[in-house]
Amino acid sequence: MGSTAGMGSTAGSLPRRVLITRQLPEGSLEIFTSKSYELIMRDDDEPWSHSELVDAARNADAIVSLLTDKIDEEVLQAGAEGRLKVVANAAVGYDNIDLKSAMRFHIAVCNTPGVLDETTADLAFLLILAASRLAYEAASDLRSGQWAGWGINQYLGRDVHGALLGLVGYGRIARAVADRARGFGCEVIHHARHDTGLPGFISDLASLLGRSDIVSLHVPLTDDTYHLIGRDEIALMKQGSVLVNTSRGQVVDEQALAEALLQGRIFGVGLDVYENEPSVNPLLLKSPRAVLLPHIGSATRATRTTMARMACQAVCDVLEGRTPDNLVRSEN
Ligand code: GLV
Secondary structure, rough: EEEEEEOOOOOOOOOOEEOOOOOOOOOHHHHHHOOEEEEEEOOOOOOOHHHHHHHHHHOOOOOEEEEOOOOOOHHHHHHHOOOOOEEEEOOOOOEOOOOOHHHHOOEEEOOOOOOHHHHHHHHHHHHHHHHHHHHHHHHHHHHHOOOOOOOOOOOOOOOOOOEEEEEOOOHHHHHHHHHHHOOOOOOOEEEOOOOOOOEOOOOOHHHHHOOEEEEEEOOOOOOOOOEEHHHHHHHHHHHHEEEEEEOOOHHHHHHHHHHHHHOOOOEEEOOOOOOOOOOOOHHOOOOOEEEOOOHHHHHOOOHHHHHHHHHHHHHHHHHOOOOOOOOOOOOO
């Protein structure tokens, strides 16, 4: 169970209590130190169980959560029965939070848009390059002593320069990937729910999948995007193409993708996210053409610190009566 670390209080008023679910990057909590806030947090980095979260929510004015915390109706209801006003997720995605229940209980939800776009786009591009050039397969052979010397027919990948890159979703991260791709001489097309009015917009997902040499996914996880790339869509992808996912694992049918990869329909995949994290489909784990990273899209010290600070700032804004820029609105 969590301990309460006192951070001072204002005479006569109830101190504001913020539940911090996990250890945040160093320096993230400074905003609270000058205020009369109490922090409920653990000394270690053990995740809170669901029942612990429910109990802690009853006594908190705010929660700073991470994408691994399931902030569901039960947690929110317990919070609403107490004094919970805001849940600030230190992530751009907020599919771990039941937004409808939060709205019903008048609990604000905040996320961290804008501050991780470039860092995540860097990682998406790393996966595009690594999957296209068989970097994992080649590096593994070298490390395990399998490499017997240079060969003209070894590790023949796909060129990234000059490739047609299809972006599914065209928010800030996708656009940052597009900037990088143009620097590599790629042609870039994109598909989004609404016409972006921008060059390269393709209204039909099937047509984008059929044309692209590389497909990179940049949509949030919602009821509409669950298995957006399912068995049928994978079958539409160009023979020998590459798929990269840095969004959410459930956007792709992982089993169908793994089978397509093993059958050689798909040349390679670069994944940073999985359907059932931290589990990874065993077929993917045994495929040398799958570059698999452990959900590190925004993982640089600078970006993760900025994300955590942004979430903490949003807590102060809501509790002190200001509307944060990063408030999630129902239409998002
Ligand atoms: C990471 O996946 C995020 O949503 O910030």
